[in-house]
Amino acid sequence: MQFTIDGSQYELTQESVRTALASREPGTINTYSIEVNGRAFPVKQALAAATGLSHDAFQSPRAQRILSALGFPVHGTREGKDEQAPTSSRARRQAIADAARPVLETGLHQRPSVFDGATITWTADTASALRRALETSDAEGTFRERLLSQLAGQTRAVVLLAAELCFLQRLPLLNVRAETKRKLLQDILDVLADGLQLPDEIVDALATPGTFHGGQGFNQQIPQHVQWLAHFVELWAQLPDQTRLEAIDDPWAFRSRTLDVESDAAPMRNSLLALLWPSTFESIVSTSDKEAIREAFAAALPGRRDGTEQHDVDRDLLALRDRFDANGDLDIDWYRSPWRDEWRMAEPNPHRRGWVMAEARHGEALSLRRQTTRPNFHSSRGSIRQEVLGAWNEQLPITDLLAQIDAATAYLVTMQVGDQIFVRSSDGIRVGEVGDLDPIRERPVTWRDPVSPADLPHAVLDILDSSPTIAEVDFLMPTPDPRLDLPTPVRLPRATPEFAERLHYEKTWLDDAIDLLEERRQVIFFGPPGTGKTFLARALADFIAPEGAMKIVQFHPSYSYEDFFEGFRPTVDENGTATFRLAPGPVRLLAKAAAENPTVPHVLIIDEINRANIAKVFGELYLLLEYRDADVALLYSPEEDFRLPENLFVIGTMNTADRSISLVDAAIRRRFAFVELHPGEEPVRGLLDRWSSANDHDVSRGALLRQLNDRIGDLDRDFQIGPSYLMGRSARTSAGLARIWEHDILPLLDEHYYGRFTRQEVRVRFGLTALVADAAGDLDPLDDTGILSERDDAASE
Structure with missing residues (x-):
């Protein structure tokens, strides 16, 4: 298949895509994926690997069309070891609607409840009885406690209807855990004497990821929402059969029936409509949000051009979606950029940019x-x-x-x-x-x-x-x-695609790390050796601060406050007499530079922060790390008030193989945000494969490293080995790899397992030859030329 991007033509076959992905680690799937050799790859990653272009060259719809034309089935859900989680907005809405169907189908058609398969619950008498029970005023406590008290002594149908309506209210919420939803429903069923358990169908439905955050208001309104649903069921059951059938087949007729309920609970009504008709009604429970979206894009509504105006917000939103995304390629989510930027963006602050x-x-x-x-x-x-x-x-x-x-x-x-x-x-x-x-x-x-x-x-x-x-x-x-010189809030730049590509990290992960640094001003990267903690700290500092606005210090057991901040240093005066002078340390010097340039970020990197007596080194600076607007009197300059500038950021690194994070001074743990870099977790897990691919290496050491760390195991999680050891040129040859293993990796394991394994046992268990032999062909075998043979790593994934 041929396609063109920026004037250049590319030709792909299914085989070329499969070959390009054979030795790569799958990335995080955000929208669409294809499956190759049992592994799911994001569509943009698949085409980037096959063409040599960056991910940014492809939109998901474009990538989806190309891969579909090549004969790959394209999935709209995340493929994982656990449950399938929908990732596109359209897929999420449909998935939650499918999850609600067991209750809504049986209820609307007045069939036996899915909870016990025998009791018809959606009747006027049952709904009326539930409404009266919910109006009981002498019940106290939380909603759950009140509800269980109100259901005591009620008929089976009333109890089951309460469970069904609570299911509908809780189901689409993203901010309520599935376990919490299940517990509420099981507590309701426990009111019954026969020990009825939640059906598997309901348990599976509750595991479906929700579609909106209910917020405090939606959560607190659950009594009113269940009351409204009960009233709706009561009115629904009294409708003529033909009217009900027409409403079931027509979303607008169904909406009219929901509007018949007095004391309208608009958020619950909007949620119910979206559960039943996900392609017609937006999964937006806030009427004010719906109106804000409609008003933001009102100029694009067809009626606005000929002088007429529509006043039905649901029809207007549907018309906007149809006009903006007639083919469904954009998968509009009104709460995400660029759509959200138009209706919910705050007015810009008046500061220099x-x-x-x-x-x-x-x-x-x-x-x-x-x-x-x-x-x-x-x-x-x-x-x-x-x-x-x-x-x-x-x-x-x-x-x-x-x-x-x-x-x-x-x-x-x-x-x-x-x-x-x-x-x-x-x-x-x-x-x-x-x-x-x-x-x-x-x-x-x-x-x-x-x-x-x-x-x-x-x-x-x-x-x-x-x-x-x-x-x-x-x-x-x-x-x-x-x-x-106007006051300007110090903001750190978002990660650029080029920065992410240089580091072989996902841009979203880097953005999260930068956001955390901007918010907390002090972060510590911690993890086992070789995970790139210092490299990442220096790269971030270079990215956010210009040359000269960064200092790096390395802590060690004899490092002191005088080395870190300020202290007396021996010197010789003009008369040749030995004396002492008060000299600033790196922190004081950097703080002075930051105060003189308040719009420029300055970064202090503290390497191996856990190797010094942190409390002794920081001294009175403890307070300033937490309260940047506070002044302190200094140990050697008590007449001078000092504060840490707002534009001074601190990045520490900590090797967990040397000292557990739990042993770090509690005051430091409160003042720093901690970010783990671990070989078994992204972004470190796939780093070696991404680096090998970016550098056009014939082989990747990713499978070998994963084999080693699997053997070390979770019990010694802090002592697993990071990819940095295998990212040098010498790691590409058998001789170089053997040297790395013998002089870098095995000595670390000797030290860790001292007293548990002998030196020989460490080599038998973790030696390079042992790993390759025990992998039964899953790893790249060594050949006689000193170069690892070129073969597919996919089998070891």
């Missing part, structure tokens, strides 16, 4: 000339969106249109006078201060002298290289102009 624009050129004013959508002057995103959507002729894909709305909003509304713009030029990086919009929607720029790329963090350089239409960068160059 940095920007990168593809059109920006040194010496020229800024503009959006290259963008096909160039709205007029506006004061808000909403007015820009209304103008652009109102003129949309559907020739431009809706996602591209939303991207242009985002760019226009950034340029016309969010960008302010005094912001900085970064551009590449022949003599380095140019930084300019942005001026106000002129009558032709251009922004003049006051350009400054060039700066070296080393003065900028890699995050800015990555974004410059990607040439975005317009992108905000969470970085500002220090400016000598005091008029522009």
Whole structure:
């Protein structure tokens, strides 16, 4: 099959895709997957491996179409060892509807309850009795306690109906565990004398991932929701048979029946409609959210063009979905970007920002000339969106249109006078201060002298290289102009695709780590040896801070407060007399630099943080790690108040093979966020395979490392071996691999198993030859040339 991306043509066969995936570790499946040799691969990973392109070159719908044309069955669910978890918005909605069907089918058709297969529960008398029981006012305690008290002495049908309605109310909630849902229903059934247990069908249904977070309001409203459902059942049972059949076949007729219930509980009604008609009604329980979405995109509603307006929010949302995504390729989830950005984005805070624009050129004013959508002057995103959507002729894909709305909003509304713009030029990086919009929607720029790329963090350089239409960068160059010294919150940049590719990590994982560092300001990467803790810490520091704004120190048993912060050092005065002077340590020096440049992130890396007496080294800095707005008197400078600047971030590394995290000082554990890097968990687990693939190595050591760590086992989890030992060039030859095993890996295991295994027993159990032999052909065998033979690693996965 042939296809074209960015003007280049590619040709694929099913066999070429299978070959490309044979030695790769499957990535995390977010939407669609294909199965190759019993393993599930994300569709974007499959095509990236086969073409050499990045994942970003493919949208899931495009990748799905290509792989389907090649003859691969494409799945819309995550394939795993446990239950199948739907991953697309459409699949999640349908899965939860299928899970609700056993109760709704039997109830709406007035058949025996799925709970016991014999009792008909959806009758007017049963629903009326349940409503009266729920209105009992003398019951006290939690909802569960009150409900069980109210059901005591009720008929079997009433108890089963209560279980069914609680099932419908709890089922679609993402923020309630399946175990909690099961326990409530089983407690209800335990009211009955015959010890009725939850049917397997219901247990399986409750394990289905939900579709929305109910929030505090939805959870607290469960009594009212069950009351509303009981009232609905009562009215439903009194309808003529033909009316019920018509409503079962027509979503709008069914909705009319739900609106007949007095004291409307809109969230429960919206949830019930989505359970029954997932392709017609959105899985949105908040009516205000529905209206906000409709209003945000109202200009695209057909009726708005001819002067008429529709007032049915459900029909309007369905019309928007049909217009934006007629083929279902976009799999719209209104609560995710880019859709959520249009109806729930907060107004931008008035602070200085940095920007990168593809059109920006040194010496020229800024503009959006290259963008096909160039709205007029506006004061808000909403007015820009209304103008652009109102003129949309559907020739431009809706996602591209939303991207242009985002760019226009950034340029016309969010960008302010005094912001900085970064551009590449022949003599380095140019930084300019942005001026106000002129009558032709251009922004003049006051350009400054060039700066070296080393003065900028890699995050800015990555974004410059990607040439975005317009992108905000969470970085500002220090400016000598005091008029522009406005208070600016220090934000760390999000991971770029280039950064993730350099580290062979998933971008989402890196974003989470950066978010955690931004929120807590102190994190510790911990794990067994060889998991890349220090490498990751230094890479993050280089990414978020420019050269000179990072310091690294290594703790050891004799490291002290005086080494770390400040202390007296021996020196010789001008008279040649030996004396002592108070000298700052790396923390004090970095804090001073950070205070002088408050818009620039500064990073302190503490390697092997657990090898020193942490309490002694930090001293009074303990308080400042938790309270950045506090001042403390210093040990050697008591007359001076000191505080840690907001823009100083601390990254520690800790080897769990040296010392368990549980032994670290409790005060430090409270002040640092801990992030585990472990060979058995992503992102470390597949790192060696991803690195081998990115470097076009013929073989990967991933299977060999997994074999070793499986043999070490979970009991010695903190002593498993990380991939760094096998990421050097020498690991590609049998001789080099043998040296690594003999001089790096086995000595670690000798030390760990000292007193448990002899040196010989360690080699018999964990030696390279033993692993290859015991793997029964699953690992890459060594050959006589010194190079591992090229073979498929897939069998060892």
